[in-house]
Amino acid sequence: MRDIRENPLPSFLYKAFVFGFGGLCVLYLVAPIFIALTMSFTSGQTLKYPPEGFSFRWYEALLDPVRSATEHIAAWNSLKIAGLAVLGALLFAIPATIGMTRMRRSTVGTIEPLLLAPLVLPSLVYGLAALIVANFVGLQPSLWLTVTGHIVVFGPLMYRAASVVAQGLNPSLAEASTVMGASWFTTLRRVTLPLLMPGILAGAFLVFIQSLDNVSVSLFLADAQTTVLPLRMFALIEESLDVRVAAISGILIGLTLVVMLVARRVLAPPKQA
Amino acid sequence: MMKASGFPYVVPMLLLSVAFFATPLAVLVGFSFSGSAGFTLEHYGRFFGDAFNFRVLVNTARLGLETVVGTTLLGVPIALLYWHSGRTARQVIIFLTLIPMLTSNVVRTFAWIVILGRQGPISEALMALGLTGSPISLMFTEFGLLMAMCQIDLPLIILPLIAILSRTPVQFSEAAQISGAGPWRIFVTVLLPLMLPGMLAGWILVFASTSSSFVTQAVIGGARNVYVPQLIYREVGTLFDWPLASAIAVVLLISTGCLLVAMTMISRHKRLVGHA
Numbered sequence: 333m334r335d336i337r338e339n340p341l342p343s344f345l346y347k348a349f350v351f352g353f354g355g356l357c358v359l360y361l362v363a364p365i366f367i368a369l370t371m372s373f374t375s376g377q378t379l380k381y382p383p384e385g386f387s388f389r390w391y392e393a394l395l396d397p398v399r400s401a402t403e404h405i406a407a408w409n410s411l412k413i414a415g416l417a418v419l420g421a422l423l424f425a426i427p428a429t430i431g432m433t434r435m436r437r438s439t440v441g442t443i444e445p446l447l448l449a450p451l452v453l454p455s456l457v458y459g460l461a462a463l464i465v466a467n468f469v470g471l472q473p474s475l476w477l478t479v480t481g482h483i484v485v486f487g488p489l490m491y492r493a494a495s496v497v498a499q500g501l502n503p504s505l506a507e508a509s510t511v512m513g514a515s516w517f518t519t520l521r522r523v524t525l526p527l528l529m530p531g532i533l534a535g536a537f538l539v540f541i542q543s544l545d546n547v548s549v550s551l552f553l554a555d556a557q558t559t560v561l562p563l564r565m566f567a568l569i570e571e572s573l574d575v576r577v578a579a580i581s582g583i584l585i586g587l588t589l590v591v592m593l594v595a596r597r598v599l600a601p602p603k604q605a
Numbered sequence: 606m607m608k609a610s611g612f613p614y615v616v617p618m619l620l621l622s623v624a625f626f627a628t629p630l631a632v633l634v635g636f637s638f639s640g641s642a643g644f645t646l647e648h649y650g651r652f653f654g655d656a657f658n659f660r661v662l663v664n665t666a667r668l669g670l671e672t673v674v675g676t677t678l679l680g681v682p683i684a685l686l687y688w689h690s691g692r693t694a695r696q697v698i699i700f701l702t703l704i705p706m707l708t709s710n711v712v713r714t715f716a717w718i719v720i721l722g723r724q725g726p727i728s729e730a731l732m733a734l735g736l737t738g739s740p741i742s743l744m745f746t747e748f749g750l751l752m753a754m755c756q757i758d759l760p761l762i763i764l765p766l767i768a769i770l771s772r773t774p775v776q777f778s779e780a781a782q783i784s785g786a787g788p789w790r791i792f793v794t795v796l797l798p799l800m801l802p803g804m805l806a807g808w809i810l811v812f813a814s815t816s817s818s819f820v821t822q823a824v825i826g827g828a829r830n831v832y833v834p835q836l837i838y839r840e841v842g843t844l845f846d847w848p849l850a851s852a853i854a855v856v857l858l859i860s861t862g863c864l865l866v867a868m869t870m871i872s873r874h875k876r877l878v879g880h881a
Contacts, residue, residue, distance in 0.1 A: 347786035354686030357679045361759050362701050364716035365708055367726070380724040389632050409818040424618040437852025439612075447618060450626055452809065453616035454861055455819035456834050457854040463852065464636055484625045487618065508826060551838065562711045566820050569715060578719075580630050581712040588707045592700070 365585060372582030390579040406564035413479050420483035421539045425490035433498045450485045459552035473555040481549040482497040485541050490535035497531030637851035648852035649880050665833040669815040675755035676762045684766035706760035714821045715810055717753035745827030753825050758814050762807030769803040806873040817862055833857050
Protein backbone atom coordinates (compact mmCIF):
# COMPACT_ATOMS: atom_id res chain seq x y z
CA MET A 333 0.00 0.00 0.00
CA ARG A 334 2.91 2.35 -0.61
CA ASP A 335 2.32 5.77 -2.04
CA ILE A 336 2.61 5.33 -5.83
CA ARG A 337 3.82 8.89 -6.33
CA GLU A 338 6.84 8.14 -4.14
CA ASN A 339 9.95 9.78 -5.50
CA PRO A 340 12.14 7.05 -7.06
CA LEU A 341 15.26 9.21 -7.07
CA PRO A 342 16.54 8.55 -3.50
CA SER A 343 16.17 4.83 -4.03
CA PHE A 344 18.07 5.03 -7.33
CA LEU A 345 20.82 7.15 -5.77
CA TYR A 346 21.15 4.69 -2.92
CA LYS A 347 21.56 1.79 -5.34
CA ALA A 348 24.13 3.77 -7.30
CA PHE A 349 25.97 4.53 -4.06
CA VAL A 350 26.03 0.94 -2.82
CA PHE A 351 26.62 -0.94 -6.07
CA GLY A 352 28.50 1.76 -7.97
CA PHE A 353 30.63 3.44 -5.34
CA GLY A 354 30.86 0.27 -3.22
CA GLY A 355 32.10 -1.61 -6.28
CA LEU A 356 34.69 1.08 -6.96
CA CYS A 357 35.89 0.80 -3.37
CA VAL A 358 36.38 -2.95 -3.82
CA LEU A 359 38.34 -2.18 -6.99
CA TYR A 360 40.52 0.29 -5.05
CA LEU A 361 41.16 -2.44 -2.51
CA VAL A 362 42.20 -5.13 -4.98
CA ALA A 363 43.70 -3.23 -7.94
CA PRO A 364 47.14 -2.65 -6.34
CA ILE A 365 47.59 -6.41 -5.86
CA PHE A 366 46.68 -7.00 -9.49
CA ILE A 367 49.06 -4.22 -10.60
CA ALA A 368 51.98 -5.64 -8.59
CA LEU A 369 51.31 -9.09 -10.00
CA THR A 370 51.17 -7.99 -13.65
CA MET A 371 54.16 -5.71 -13.15
CA SER A 372 56.31 -8.72 -12.35
CA PHE A 373 55.89 -10.04 -15.91
CA THR A 374 57.19 -6.90 -17.59
CA SER A 375 59.91 -7.18 -20.18
CA GLY A 376 61.00 -3.60 -19.53
CA GLN A 377 63.77 -2.26 -17.30
CA THR A 378 61.57 0.16 -15.39
CA LEU A 379 58.39 0.21 -13.35
CA LYS A 380 56.37 1.59 -16.26
CA TYR A 381 52.71 0.63 -16.03
CA PRO A 382 51.03 -0.78 -18.11
CA PRO A 383 54.09 -3.05 -18.64
CA GLU A 384 55.93 -2.80 -21.93
CA GLY A 385 55.79 -6.47 -22.78
CA PHE A 386 55.47 -9.93 -21.32
CA SER A 387 58.47 -11.90 -20.08
CA PHE A 388 59.75 -14.05 -17.24
CA ARG A 389 63.10 -12.25 -17.17
CA TRP A 390 62.71 -10.83 -13.66
CA TYR A 391 61.71 -14.21 -12.27
CA GLU A 392 64.76 -15.69 -13.99
CA ALA A 393 66.95 -12.96 -12.50
CA LEU A 394 65.46 -13.65 -9.10
CA LEU A 395 66.05 -17.40 -9.30
CA ASP A 396 69.63 -16.94 -10.53
CA PRO A 397 71.72 -18.24 -7.60
CA VAL A 398 74.63 -15.90 -8.28
CA ARG A 399 72.84 -12.67 -9.04
CA SER A 400 70.26 -13.02 -6.29
CA ALA A 401 72.33 -14.73 -3.59
CA THR A 402 71.45 -12.07 -0.99
CA GLU A 403 67.73 -12.37 -1.73
CA HIS A 404 67.90 -16.17 -1.39
CA ILE A 405 69.62 -15.89 2.00
CA ALA A 406 67.06 -13.31 3.13
CA ALA A 407 64.14 -15.50 2.03
CA TRP A 408 65.63 -18.54 3.78
CA ASN A 409 66.17 -16.52 6.98
CA SER A 410 62.59 -15.27 6.87
CA LEU A 411 61.22 -18.79 6.44
CA LYS A 412 63.35 -20.07 9.34
CA ILE A 413 62.26 -17.22 11.62
CA ALA A 414 58.58 -17.59 10.69
CA GLY A 415 58.69 -21.38 11.20
CA LEU A 416 60.36 -21.04 14.60
CA ALA A 417 57.94 -18.25 15.58
CA VAL A 418 54.97 -20.53 14.81
CA LEU A 419 56.58 -23.31 16.87
CA GLY A 420 57.18 -20.95 19.78
CA ALA A 421 53.67 -19.50 19.55
CA LEU A 422 52.24 -23.05 19.69
CA LEU A 423 54.31 -23.93 22.76
CA PHE A 424 53.20 -20.89 24.75
CA ALA A 425 49.74 -20.03 23.44
CA ILE A 426 48.07 -23.44 23.21
CA PRO A 427 48.58 -24.34 26.89
CA ALA A 428 47.39 -20.83 27.78
CA THR A 429 44.25 -21.33 25.67
CA ILE A 430 43.51 -24.65 27.36
CA GLY A 431 44.16 -23.13 30.77
CA MET A 432 41.83 -20.22 30.13
CA THR A 433 38.91 -22.56 29.31
CA ARG A 434 39.29 -24.03 32.81
CA MET A 435 39.31 -20.70 34.63
CA ARG A 436 36.67 -18.36 35.92
CA ARG A 437 35.45 -15.80 33.39
CA SER A 438 36.45 -12.89 35.63
CA THR A 439 40.02 -14.18 36.09
CA VAL A 440 40.34 -14.60 32.34
CA GLY A 441 39.15 -11.02 31.89
CA THR A 442 41.95 -9.80 34.14
CA ILE A 443 44.78 -11.82 32.61
CA GLU A 444 43.78 -11.67 28.94
CA PRO A 445 44.59 -7.98 28.29
CA LEU A 446 48.14 -8.63 29.52
CA LEU A 447 48.53 -11.49 27.05
CA LEU A 448 46.99 -9.56 24.16
CA ALA A 449 48.82 -6.26 24.77
CA PRO A 450 51.60 -6.95 22.20
CA LEU A 451 48.94 -6.99 19.46
CA VAL A 452 47.81 -3.40 19.90
CA LEU A 453 50.88 -1.55 21.09
CA PRO A 454 53.23 -0.32 18.32
CA SER A 455 55.66 -3.15 17.64
CA LEU A 456 58.30 -0.63 16.63
CA VAL A 457 58.42 0.59 20.23
CA TYR A 458 58.73 -3.01 21.37
CA GLY A 459 61.59 -3.62 18.92
CA LEU A 460 63.53 -0.71 20.38
CA ALA A 461 62.78 -1.81 23.97
CA ALA A 462 63.96 -5.34 23.23
CA LEU A 463 67.14 -4.02 21.64
CA ILE A 464 67.94 -1.89 24.69
CA VAL A 465 67.41 -4.83 27.08
CA ALA A 466 69.42 -7.19 24.88
CA ASN A 467 72.21 -4.64 24.87
CA PHE A 468 72.13 -4.39 28.69
CA VAL A 469 72.51 -8.14 29.12
CA GLY A 470 75.22 -8.26 26.46
CA LEU A 471 73.31 -9.88 23.58
CA GLN A 472 73.95 -8.85 19.99
CA PRO A 473 71.18 -8.73 17.38
CA SER A 474 70.83 -12.23 15.93
CA LEU A 475 68.47 -14.75 14.40
CA TRP A 476 67.50 -16.11 17.82
CA LEU A 477 66.81 -12.68 19.24
CA THR A 478 64.58 -11.96 16.23
CA VAL A 479 62.74 -15.25 16.73
CA THR A 480 62.15 -14.44 20.40
CA GLY A 481 60.82 -11.01 19.47
CA HIS A 482 58.45 -12.52 16.92
CA ILE A 483 57.16 -15.09 19.43
CA VAL A 484 56.43 -12.33 21.94
CA VAL A 485 54.69 -10.07 19.42
CA PHE A 486 52.80 -12.70 17.37
CA GLY A 487 52.19 -15.40 20.00
CA PRO A 488 49.05 -13.52 21.10
CA LEU A 489 47.64 -13.99 17.57
CA MET A 490 47.80 -17.75 18.08
CA TYR A 491 46.21 -17.37 21.49
CA ARG A 492 43.38 -15.27 20.11
CA ALA A 493 42.68 -17.55 17.15
CA ALA A 494 42.66 -20.67 19.33
CA SER A 495 40.68 -19.12 22.19
CA VAL A 496 37.89 -18.03 19.82
CA VAL A 497 37.41 -21.72 19.00
CA ALA A 498 37.91 -22.78 22.63
CA GLN A 499 35.14 -20.48 23.85
CA GLY A 500 32.68 -22.16 21.49
CA LEU A 501 33.52 -25.63 22.80
CA ASN A 502 31.31 -27.52 25.17
CA PRO A 503 33.37 -28.19 28.34
CA SER A 504 31.39 -31.36 29.02
CA LEU A 505 33.14 -33.04 26.08
CA ALA A 506 36.45 -33.05 27.96
CA GLU A 507 34.66 -33.88 31.21
CA ALA A 508 32.90 -36.80 29.54
CA SER A 509 36.24 -38.11 28.35
CA THR A 510 37.70 -37.90 31.87
CA VAL A 511 34.64 -39.52 33.42
CA MET A 512 34.96 -42.37 30.93
CA GLY A 513 38.39 -43.04 32.41
CA ALA A 514 40.71 -41.33 29.90
CA SER A 515 43.88 -39.82 31.35
CA TRP A 516 44.33 -36.06 31.01
CA PHE A 517 46.89 -36.68 28.27
CA THR A 518 44.55 -38.91 26.27
CA THR A 519 41.78 -36.35 26.68
CA LEU A 520 44.13 -33.64 25.46
CA ARG A 521 45.33 -35.68 22.50
CA ARG A 522 42.04 -37.26 21.45
CA VAL A 523 39.45 -34.65 22.42
CA THR A 524 40.69 -31.15 23.22
CA LEU A 525 43.40 -30.66 20.59
CA PRO A 526 41.40 -32.07 17.65
CA LEU A 527 38.50 -29.79 18.59
CA LEU A 528 40.86 -26.80 18.79
CA MET A 529 42.54 -27.67 15.50
CA PRO A 530 40.74 -25.10 13.26
CA GLY A 531 41.80 -22.32 15.64
CA ILE A 532 45.35 -23.66 15.90
CA LEU A 533 45.72 -23.86 12.10
CA ALA A 534 44.28 -20.38 11.63
CA GLY A 535 46.62 -19.09 14.33
CA ALA A 536 49.66 -20.80 12.80
CA PHE A 537 48.78 -19.30 9.42
CA LEU A 538 48.44 -15.79 10.88
CA VAL A 539 51.65 -16.00 12.91
CA PHE A 540 53.57 -17.31 9.89
CA ILE A 541 52.27 -14.59 7.56
CA GLN A 542 52.84 -11.78 10.07
CA SER A 543 56.33 -12.97 10.96
CA LEU A 544 57.28 -13.28 7.29
CA ASP A 545 56.12 -9.70 6.74
CA ASN A 546 57.46 -8.10 9.90
CA VAL A 547 59.78 -5.14 9.60
CA SER A 548 59.48 -3.19 12.83
CA VAL A 549 60.80 -5.93 15.15
CA SER A 550 63.38 -7.38 12.76
CA LEU A 551 64.66 -3.87 12.06
CA PHE A 552 66.09 -3.69 15.58
CA LEU A 553 66.74 -7.34 16.45
CA ALA A 554 68.20 -8.84 13.25
CA ASP A 555 71.90 -8.44 12.55
CA ALA A 556 73.55 -7.90 9.19
CA GLN A 557 73.89 -11.65 8.54
CA THR A 558 70.24 -12.35 9.21
CA THR A 559 68.77 -10.03 6.60
CA VAL A 560 65.11 -10.92 6.34
CA LEU A 561 63.06 -10.78 3.16
CA PRO A 562 60.91 -7.68 3.86
CA LEU A 563 63.99 -5.71 4.93
CA ARG A 564 65.87 -6.89 1.83
CA MET A 565 62.93 -5.77 -0.35
CA PHE A 566 62.90 -2.44 1.49
CA ALA A 567 66.62 -2.05 0.71
CA LEU A 568 66.09 -2.98 -2.96
CA ILE A 569 63.31 -0.39 -3.22
CA GLU A 570 65.32 2.35 -1.50
CA GLU A 571 68.54 1.71 -3.40
CA SER A 572 67.59 1.10 -7.00
CA LEU A 573 63.92 0.25 -7.57
CA ASP A 574 65.15 -3.07 -8.96
CA VAL A 575 62.36 -4.80 -10.91
CA ARG A 576 63.28 -8.03 -9.11
CA VAL A 577 61.14 -6.61 -6.28
CA ALA A 578 58.18 -7.09 -8.63
CA ALA A 579 59.13 -10.75 -9.08
CA ILE A 580 59.43 -11.24 -5.30
CA SER A 581 56.02 -9.57 -4.94
CA GLY A 582 54.62 -11.85 -7.63
CA ILE A 583 55.83 -14.94 -5.79
CA LEU A 584 54.49 -13.71 -2.44
CA ILE A 585 51.08 -12.88 -3.93
CA GLY A 586 50.97 -16.28 -5.61
CA LEU A 587 51.83 -18.01 -2.33
CA THR A 588 49.15 -16.03 -0.46
CA LEU A 589 46.52 -17.09 -3.00
CA VAL A 590 47.56 -20.76 -2.85
CA VAL A 591 47.59 -20.81 0.95
CA MET A 592 44.18 -19.08 1.05
CA LEU A 593 42.65 -21.63 -1.28
CA VAL A 594 44.14 -24.48 0.77
CA ALA A 595 42.97 -22.85 4.01
CA ARG A 596 39.44 -22.58 2.60
CA ARG A 597 39.43 -26.33 2.06
CA VAL A 598 41.00 -27.21 5.40
CA LEU A 599 39.24 -24.70 7.62
CA ALA A 600 35.83 -24.77 5.92
CA PRO A 601 33.18 -25.81 8.45
CA PRO A 602 31.93 -29.33 7.71
CA LYS A 603 28.79 -29.29 5.59
CA GLN A 604 25.67 -29.56 7.73
CA ALA A 605 23.73 -32.69 6.90
CA MET B 606 37.20 -27.02 41.94
CA MET B 607 37.55 -27.84 38.28
CA LYS B 608 37.45 -24.12 37.55
CA ALA B 609 40.71 -23.19 39.29
CA SER B 610 42.80 -25.93 37.68
CA GLY B 611 43.62 -23.96 34.55
CA PHE B 612 46.10 -21.48 35.96
CA PRO B 613 49.32 -23.57 35.65
CA TYR B 614 48.72 -23.82 31.88
CA VAL B 615 48.66 -20.06 31.58
CA VAL B 616 51.89 -19.55 33.54
CA PRO B 617 54.40 -20.04 30.68
CA MET B 618 52.74 -17.46 28.42
CA LEU B 619 52.22 -15.11 31.33
CA LEU B 620 55.91 -15.36 32.22
CA LEU B 621 56.86 -14.79 28.59
CA SER B 622 54.64 -11.75 28.49
CA VAL B 623 56.00 -10.28 31.72
CA ALA B 624 59.68 -11.14 31.21
CA PHE B 625 60.00 -10.42 27.51
CA PHE B 626 57.32 -7.81 26.87
CA ALA B 627 56.38 -5.85 29.99
CA THR B 628 59.94 -5.74 31.37
CA PRO B 629 61.58 -4.38 28.19
CA LEU B 630 58.89 -1.71 27.96
CA ALA B 631 59.48 -0.76 31.59
CA VAL B 632 63.23 -0.59 30.93
CA LEU B 633 62.55 1.59 27.88
CA VAL B 634 60.49 4.00 29.98
CA GLY B 635 63.19 4.09 32.65
CA PHE B 636 65.90 4.60 30.05
CA SER B 637 64.06 7.60 28.62
CA PHE B 638 64.23 9.30 32.05
CA SER B 639 67.83 8.42 32.84
CA GLY B 640 70.65 10.93 32.72
CA SER B 641 74.19 10.96 34.01
CA ALA B 642 72.93 12.20 37.39
CA GLY B 643 69.86 10.00 37.80
CA PHE B 644 66.32 11.02 36.86
CA THR B 645 66.03 13.65 34.14
CA LEU B 646 63.46 15.08 31.77
CA GLU B 647 66.24 16.25 29.49
CA HIS B 648 65.45 13.85 26.61
CA TYR B 649 61.79 14.86 26.58
CA GLY B 650 62.84 18.49 26.69
CA ARG B 651 65.06 17.91 23.66
CA PHE B 652 62.22 16.18 21.82
CA PHE B 653 59.50 18.74 22.49
CA GLY B 654 61.89 21.68 22.34
CA ASP B 655 62.77 20.95 18.73
CA ALA B 656 60.18 22.40 16.36
CA PHE B 657 61.01 19.78 13.70
CA ASN B 658 60.38 16.86 16.08
CA PHE B 659 57.15 18.35 17.29
CA ARG B 660 55.94 18.79 13.72
CA VAL B 661 56.76 15.12 13.05
CA LEU B 662 54.57 14.13 15.99
CA VAL B 663 51.69 16.29 14.77
CA ASN B 664 52.08 14.98 11.21
CA THR B 665 51.99 11.39 12.44
CA ALA B 666 48.82 11.96 14.43
CA ARG B 667 47.24 13.75 11.46
CA LEU B 668 48.18 10.95 9.05
CA GLY B 669 46.64 8.43 11.48
CA LEU B 670 43.39 10.40 11.75
CA GLU B 671 43.18 11.04 8.00
CA THR B 672 43.68 7.33 7.36
CA VAL B 673 40.93 6.54 9.86
CA VAL B 674 38.54 8.91 8.03
CA GLY B 675 39.60 7.62 4.60
CA THR B 676 39.23 3.95 5.45
CA THR B 677 35.81 4.66 6.98
CA LEU B 678 34.59 6.47 3.84
CA LEU B 679 35.78 3.57 1.67
CA GLY B 680 34.96 0.75 4.08
CA VAL B 681 31.33 1.60 4.82
CA PRO B 682 30.23 1.38 1.14
CA ILE B 683 31.95 -2.01 0.89
CA ALA B 684 30.14 -3.14 4.03
CA LEU B 685 26.83 -1.94 2.51
CA LEU B 686 27.62 -3.81 -0.71
CA TYR B 687 28.18 -6.89 1.45
CA TRP B 688 24.87 -6.34 3.27
CA HIS B 689 22.89 -6.11 0.03
CA SER B 690 24.62 -9.08 -1.62
CA GLY B 691 23.70 -12.71 -1.85
CA ARG B 692 25.66 -15.62 -0.36
CA THR B 693 28.16 -16.03 -3.21
CA ALA B 694 28.85 -12.33 -3.64
CA ARG B 695 29.39 -12.06 0.10
CA GLN B 696 32.03 -14.80 -0.02
CA VAL B 697 33.70 -13.05 -2.96
CA ILE B 698 33.84 -9.77 -1.01
CA ILE B 699 35.43 -11.53 2.00
CA PHE B 700 37.95 -13.24 -0.29
CA LEU B 701 38.85 -9.95 -2.01
CA THR B 702 39.30 -8.31 1.40
CA LEU B 703 41.56 -11.07 2.68
CA ILE B 704 43.90 -11.12 -0.34
CA PRO B 705 45.40 -7.66 0.26
CA MET B 706 45.33 -8.14 4.01
CA LEU B 707 47.38 -11.32 3.84
CA THR B 708 49.75 -9.95 1.22
CA SER B 709 52.98 -8.56 2.59
CA ASN B 710 52.97 -4.91 3.56
CA VAL B 711 56.14 -4.33 1.54
CA VAL B 712 54.44 -5.82 -1.54
CA ARG B 713 51.48 -3.48 -1.13
CA THR B 714 53.86 -0.55 -0.70
CA PHE B 715 55.69 -1.63 -3.83
CA ALA B 716 52.39 -1.69 -5.74
CA TRP B 717 51.81 1.90 -4.71
CA ILE B 718 55.24 2.94 -5.95
CA VAL B 719 54.21 1.63 -9.37
CA ILE B 720 50.80 3.35 -9.20
CA LEU B 721 52.01 6.73 -7.94
CA GLY B 722 55.15 6.95 -10.05
CA ARG B 723 55.87 9.14 -13.05
CA GLN B 724 55.27 6.21 -15.41
CA GLY B 725 52.38 4.78 -13.43
CA PRO B 726 48.70 4.38 -14.35
CA ILE B 727 47.57 7.62 -12.67
CA SER B 728 50.09 9.72 -14.56
CA GLU B 729 49.40 7.88 -17.83
CA ALA B 730 45.63 8.29 -17.45
CA LEU B 731 45.89 12.01 -16.71
CA MET B 732 48.13 12.47 -19.75
CA ALA B 733 45.77 10.49 -21.98
CA LEU B 734 42.90 12.70 -20.82
CA GLY B 735 44.99 15.76 -21.57
CA LEU B 736 44.69 17.01 -18.00
CA THR B 737 48.44 17.27 -17.70
CA GLY B 738 51.09 17.84 -20.36
CA SER B 739 54.02 16.16 -18.67
CA PRO B 740 54.18 13.03 -16.49
CA ILE B 741 53.38 13.67 -12.83
CA SER B 742 54.46 11.81 -9.76
CA LEU B 743 52.54 11.50 -6.51
CA MET B 744 55.48 9.80 -4.84
CA PHE B 745 56.90 11.64 -1.80
CA THR B 746 53.65 13.57 -1.37
CA GLU B 747 51.38 13.41 1.64
CA PHE B 748 48.38 12.78 -0.60
CA GLY B 749 50.06 9.83 -2.30
CA LEU B 750 50.97 8.39 1.09
CA LEU B 751 47.40 8.81 2.31
CA MET B 752 46.05 6.98 -0.76
CA ALA B 753 48.43 4.10 -0.08
CA MET B 754 47.77 3.99 3.68
CA CYS B 755 44.00 3.91 3.11
CA GLN B 756 44.24 0.93 0.75
CA ILE B 757 46.71 -0.89 3.00
CA ASP B 758 44.59 -0.44 6.14
CA LEU B 759 41.17 -0.82 4.50
CA PRO B 760 40.77 -4.56 5.34
CA LEU B 761 41.25 -3.74 9.02
CA ILE B 762 37.99 -1.82 9.08
CA ILE B 763 36.05 -3.93 6.56
CA LEU B 764 36.46 -7.18 8.47
CA PRO B 765 34.93 -5.99 11.78
CA LEU B 766 32.05 -4.32 9.85
CA ILE B 767 31.39 -7.49 7.87
CA ALA B 768 31.62 -9.59 11.03
CA ILE B 769 28.78 -7.58 12.58
CA LEU B 770 26.61 -7.46 9.46
CA SER B 771 26.89 -11.21 8.85
CA ARG B 772 25.42 -11.80 12.32
CA THR B 773 22.58 -9.32 11.75
CA PRO B 774 19.31 -10.73 10.36
CA VAL B 775 18.00 -9.05 7.20
CA GLN B 776 14.68 -8.53 8.98
CA PHE B 777 16.22 -5.50 10.71
CA SER B 778 16.14 -3.42 7.57
CA GLU B 779 12.98 -5.10 6.26
CA ALA B 780 11.12 -3.99 9.37
CA ALA B 781 12.23 -0.42 8.78
CA GLN B 782 11.20 -0.68 5.14
CA ILE B 783 7.72 -1.93 5.99
CA SER B 784 7.39 0.99 8.41
CA GLY B 785 7.90 3.26 5.43
CA ALA B 786 11.56 4.24 5.72
CA GLY B 787 13.45 4.95 2.51
CA PRO B 788 16.84 3.33 1.80
CA TRP B 789 18.87 6.33 2.99
CA ARG B 790 16.89 6.55 6.19
CA ILE B 791 17.43 2.82 6.83
CA PHE B 792 21.14 3.31 6.22
CA VAL B 793 21.42 6.20 8.66
CA THR B 794 19.06 5.03 11.39
CA VAL B 795 19.44 1.23 11.26
CA LEU B 796 22.62 0.12 9.50
CA LEU B 797 25.02 2.83 10.63
CA PRO B 798 24.30 2.41 14.37
CA LEU B 799 24.62 -1.35 13.92
CA MET B 800 28.03 -0.88 12.34
CA LEU B 801 29.31 1.55 14.98
CA PRO B 802 30.99 -1.02 17.29
CA GLY B 803 32.73 -2.50 14.24
CA MET B 804 33.85 0.94 13.15
CA LEU B 805 35.35 1.63 16.57
CA ALA B 806 37.19 -1.69 16.50
CA GLY B 807 38.41 -0.85 13.01
CA TRP B 808 39.53 2.66 13.97
CA ILE B 809 41.72 1.24 16.75
CA LEU B 810 43.35 -1.23 14.36
CA VAL B 811 43.82 1.35 11.58
CA PHE B 812 45.33 3.95 13.87
CA ALA B 813 47.65 1.44 15.55
CA SER B 814 48.73 0.14 12.16
CA THR B 815 49.36 3.59 10.67
CA SER B 816 51.40 4.77 13.63
CA SER B 817 53.87 1.93 13.26
CA SER B 818 53.94 1.32 9.52
CA PHE B 819 57.58 2.04 8.98
CA VAL B 820 58.14 0.91 5.38
CA THR B 821 55.19 2.59 3.68
CA GLN B 822 55.89 5.94 5.33
CA ALA B 823 59.61 5.80 4.63
CA VAL B 824 59.26 4.77 0.98
CA ILE B 825 56.19 6.72 -0.17
CA GLY B 826 56.50 9.67 2.21
CA GLY B 827 60.13 10.07 1.27
CA ALA B 828 62.75 12.16 3.02
CA ARG B 829 60.60 15.29 3.23
CA ASN B 830 57.61 13.73 4.99
CA VAL B 831 59.03 12.24 8.17
CA TYR B 832 56.88 10.39 10.72
CA VAL B 833 57.57 9.18 14.24
CA PRO B 834 58.65 5.61 13.32
CA GLN B 835 61.41 6.88 10.99
CA LEU B 836 62.43 9.47 13.56
CA ILE B 837 62.93 6.72 16.16
CA TYR B 838 64.85 4.56 13.70
CA ARG B 839 67.06 7.44 12.65
CA GLU B 840 67.97 8.26 16.26
CA VAL B 841 68.86 4.61 16.88
CA GLY B 842 70.43 3.62 13.60
CA THR B 843 72.37 6.66 12.40
CA LEU B 844 72.63 9.10 15.30
CA PHE B 845 72.98 6.47 18.09
CA ASP B 846 71.00 8.71 20.44
CA TRP B 847 69.26 5.88 22.31
CA PRO B 848 67.87 7.93 25.22
CA LEU B 849 66.21 10.36 22.80
CA ALA B 850 64.87 7.44 20.72
CA SER B 851 63.43 5.96 23.94
CA ALA B 852 61.77 9.25 24.84
CA ILE B 853 60.15 9.46 21.38
CA ALA B 854 59.08 5.82 21.64
CA VAL B 855 57.48 6.51 25.03
CA VAL B 856 55.60 9.50 23.58
CA LEU B 857 54.35 7.26 20.73
CA LEU B 858 53.42 4.55 23.22
CA ILE B 859 51.52 6.94 25.49
CA SER B 860 49.65 8.71 22.71
CA THR B 861 48.63 5.40 21.10
CA GLY B 862 47.76 4.00 24.52
CA CYS B 863 45.52 6.96 25.43
CA LEU B 864 43.72 6.70 22.12
CA LEU B 865 43.19 2.95 22.56
CA VAL B 866 41.79 3.42 26.06
CA ALA B 867 39.52 6.24 24.89
CA MET B 868 38.16 4.21 21.98
CA THR B 869 37.73 1.09 24.11
CA MET B 870 35.74 3.14 26.63
CA ILE B 871 33.57 4.58 23.88
CA SER B 872 32.98 1.14 22.41
CA ARG B 873 31.75 -0.09 25.81
CA HIS B 874 29.36 2.84 26.23
CA LYS B 875 25.91 1.28 26.19
CA ARG B 876 23.97 4.40 25.19
CA LEU B 877 26.21 5.03 22.21
CA VAL B 878 26.61 1.60 20.72
CA GLY B 879 23.37 0.05 21.93
CA HIS B 880 23.49 -3.57 23.07
CA ALA B 881 25.11 -5.06 20.02
